[in-house]
Amino acid sequence: MKKAIVPLVFVTLAQVAFAQEFTPNLHDHNLWYVQNREPSKSTTNGIELNAGEGDGMMVLKDFDFQDGSIELDVKGEDKQGASFVGLAFNIQGEYEYETLYFRPFNFQNEARRTHAVQYTYNPDYTWDVLREKYPGKYENSLEPAPDPNDWFHLRITKISGKISVYVNNQPDPCLVVSSLSERDNGMIGLWVGNGSMGEFKNLKIVLQPTSVN
Template sequence: MKYLKYMYVLALFVFVNYTFGQRIVVKPTPDSWTTSNSLATYKDKIIHLKKTTEKSAVLWLNDMNFENGTIELDIKGKDERGNSFVGLAFHGSDDTNFDVVYFRPFNFKNPEKKDHSIQYINAPNEPWHVLRKQFPKKYENSVFPVPDPNNWFHAKIVIKYPQIKVYVNDSKTPSLEVDQRSERTDGKLGLWIDSEEGWFKNVVIQRG
């Protein structure tokens, strides 16, 4: 009996550590994702996401309930003012309610707009303009090191509710460090755009 109890505890320990320390390399294939207000194409291990409505577009990862952990991915937008908003949606309860961290590549090298290069929002109730008005400079920042706005850059998003830290291009210093505004502690995870298009690749998730 003691042996069986020991084996049960050991199995539970291994399962918990596997679940919360699990590293998932996400396949860039249609069977891994579900579109919302979007059209996705998959070629050469790159996901090209396009909007199909006036609403923001999300490509949700199938069978994923994400709580805390780290998401790493490569993102590409373009240096086109007002037409490149690319990032990650997380803790989604449906296609409308979720948190987002996103980038505005067209501001990366703009001396007057660089402090608006990365943004956190709580959709749909607290979009960027509401947070900017109520909490100036708190939920957005410049990005460092500064990427090429027309090229790929690497993003590492560390979530430990309510804290969010975002690192760019292997920097040891976060470009953005904020607390979530929502009370959602887990939920769906997806790629997000609120512009004509965006590109994503090398999505890796580390739970815990």
């Protein structure tokens, strides 16, 4: 039986006294709102967000995430320039949020492997701004490189603004960055980029304890 997330709706993260684990139902429409996409059940009982113009998200309602971990299985496509898939977090509104996303078409491409995983903070620090100002700091390759047409497992941890990214249960993170946002908590969502579809399943969220003031 899956753990309910309802008690968290009226409790701020600052009140959490111990680690709590949640597995939100991806098919419960009451838990989610969708921005600029149409969700549907995938063939693997996950959720699929269709391709469309602009970025799209499926956001977990009334759920505040500050410190902890998020993990799930993700699937994009080996489609050059048209497969951007991952997570949005610290969501403050339609246009202000952080992302941790992947470009599957770069996973095994020798010329572009270092552009496989990407951190951004929208709207101020998009991928192109970060690549120009801080080359190689907010993106990296995946070792070993996953199959770009297959599922891969993603886990991110966020502790006191430090974000670490792990793929396919590798012991070492493929990317470690410090948050560029001045806000340290917000909602989370499944994210796809311009022209991209994505599939998601097995979402698990662990909230770490924070000090109570």
